[in-house]
Amino acid sequence: MLSLLRTMWDVFLHAFHPRVTKQYPEQPAYLAPRWRGRIILSRDPDGGERCVACYLCAVACPVDCIALQATEDQTGRRYPAFFRINFSRCIFCGYCEEACPTYAIQLTPDFEMSEYKRQNLVYEKEDLLINGVGKYPGYNFWRVAGVRIGGKDKGQSENEAPPTDIHDLMP
């Protein structure tokens, strides 16, 4: 019986406690620097698309919300013809970012993507692509990759040894 009165008194005292609710739209929520929010496609420092359309993100995605189609330009550089993320399915796990070999796909601290129509949550490549490098400022995949593309031959990448002449017997 006394414990009931004690409970009532303790609950009443909570009237003078500070409230824990954050008035969200007026008081913005704190988002950690590594917050996994809206997905973007970044560009390399030269302004080219980083994505090489390797499909690894689509494979890693546990909910299959990423769809893309690889293609090549005249110089032999691979890029996605289309790149589509269905954010109504995305669970923001960040596996695509981990899988990406070129730091192209990245998750940003932004989660405010409410839409009145579900269809509007399907983002196309032009919605995803940003004019920036994202979290990795200096990185350019094509400059370090040992792949021949227009204007850059084998052995001309950064830190890349000239190709071995396999007809030469010298060590």
Place this chain on the structure above:
Amino acid sequence: MTTYHPIIAIIGILFVVLNLAALLIWVERRLLALWQDRYGPNRVGPFGLLQPLADAIKLFAKEDWIPPFADKWVFILAPAIVMMTALLAFVVIPVSPGVVVSDLNIALLFFLGMSSLGVYSVALGGWASDNKYSLLGGLRASAQMLSYEVFMGLSLMGVVILAGSFNLSDIVFAQKKLWFVIPQFLGFLLFLIAGVAETRRLPFDLPEAESELIAGYHSEYSGMKFGMFFVGEYVGITLISALITVLFFGGWLGPVLPGVIWFLIKMGFFLCFFILLRASLPRPRFDQLMAWGWKLMLPLALANLLVTGAVVLSLHHG
């Protein structure tokens, strides 16, 4: 007093009571939130005051569904009864001298009768829904309200002995020197507990018990029929608070301020107390509830009645 006075009282009391019941929905949610360190509804209008209006619009816009397996007419009748009996009981509540719809000489008995009739709404609603959870809720409600009705009436008899009248205005006038809460403290506690049980509020909300019975007797109700049960509950709380004020805390009596204001202040205090009960107390088991009612409350009420009667007799005839 002129002849049109009751009409004005009817309109005034009906207006105030129904609006108060609607406002209580907001007050309850805000107060519960305050005691749980939250904000509660604060978006619709200033301080969220228009929240009941939004709720009402939502309830009216919802599908008013009657289950095909339900007993149709009883199903429709049940929510009307709860509102009807609660509002009818307000007829006898004197808000301030003369401001009363009907100054019955058996006002207290009339109130007890009306609150007993209120059981029908819950029992019939649970029965007509033809659903096991509703039936269990209705069953619990009738058992609970029957057993708490008994000592509710008995706990008030002490007040009647002291005032020498069943008329609520006379009871208030008899408290000019001393509020009845002091000589009748036990009676006040018993009536408070019985009142909570009578309005089916936490901690005595076993007929609803959303964690056990979905929503108990009104599981199958939707739209404004559910709204009737909902508002009926708040009218019931208002009624019990008003009665506690009248019977134990001197009704409209108080210095400086006009009587109506005093009445509303005292009533508001008990309304908040009801909400505090909901915020803090857990729900007992059903057998505990019944055991409490019959084995503890009833003997206490009888003892209170006996002692009060003996003391009054010895003072008057000794």
